[in-house]
Amino acid sequence: MATREGTDTEHHSHGLREGDHGSDDFAAVIRDAGLKVTAPRLAVLTSLAASAHATAEQLFDTVSVSLPGTSLQAVYGVLGAFTTAGLVRRIEPAGSAALFERRVGDNHHHLICTGCRSVTDVECVVGEAPCLTPSDAAGFVVQTAEVTFWGLCPDCQAGAAASAHDL
Amino acid sequence: MATREGTDTEHHSHGLREGDHGSDDFAAVIRDAGLKVTAPRLAVLTSLAASAHATAEQLFDTVSVSLPGTSLQAVYGVLGAFTTAGLVRRIEPAGSAALFERRVGDNHHHLICTGCRSVTDVECVVGEAPCLTPSDAAGFVVQTAEVTFWGLCPDCQAGAAASAHDL
DNA sequence: GTCTTGTTTTGAATGACTCAAAACAACTGC
């Protein structure tokens, strides 16, 4: 059985200045969200800081390096708790597994490459409000607007042009 | 074993006027898309005309009434072929199964109730082009923009107000 | 009417995710 070497990453031994609840003091971020600070949670939050958009599986792979023995279900549990607490946002692009991102609270959208499926954040189309109001809301009380742009990233454009040239 | 009583719905016995390739002559629509006209395909297209947004499972249920013996996989096959041919559009709202709709080619979006998950079409936010252009495309060649509005439909608003009153 | 090709059936497999019970560890107050 794998010993949990990462468990000795206690919150009172981190080198961050006290009182700094900025985006780097992950323990404080978690605690301030009303959640218990645990090794898997710190590991997931750290991994998420390294990749802007990641699947549960990808995070599991990354976490497994720094904290071997962590289960995939734990990662799902952590992500679920984080999402509920508003610490991360979950997006679900058509045709792929859910992606998690730390950027929350702002009204940003996504640009996804149909070739390599890479995801890029884009600021809200025209300022902030416009894309939140459909032309006819049919009596709905609209809470959020989700915008996903699909296209080809520079790399895949180059690839497509090259293979078109080969014909 | 279920006998295919619906199979005698041949294309040469329908009551539609010849040459009318409008949205009602399903056989012609299918044929014009370069696909073979089969009973399951006609049934799916008919079901889809009755409900603007349906899952494969829902269509399977409807089709099973008019054409017993049709398999769920056949429905998936039909929907796949239709989607590839551009006859239907597939949307995948977060947290639910894929929905299929006959409205294709126009740039319309969706308004989904977070309460009952009912889906309503909405016209493009501001005319047609604006929502197709992100503020910064990061070098991407943008092909489409997908907009999903999330909110509460009139019915669920009433329900929410009522239960809030009960507290 | 026959033949070719595309469809549908049947049955199994996959991937992403959820559920549940037991083992365990964080934070509470003592």
Place this chain on the structure above:
DNA sequence: GCAGTTGTTTTGAGTCATTCAAAACAAGAC
């Protein structure tokens, strides 16, 4: 510091939507 409570994680199984593959079958071409 230490024990208790409550929330987390592990382990293992289960679900749902969807896809894959081979054989049976039927649509449209000749």
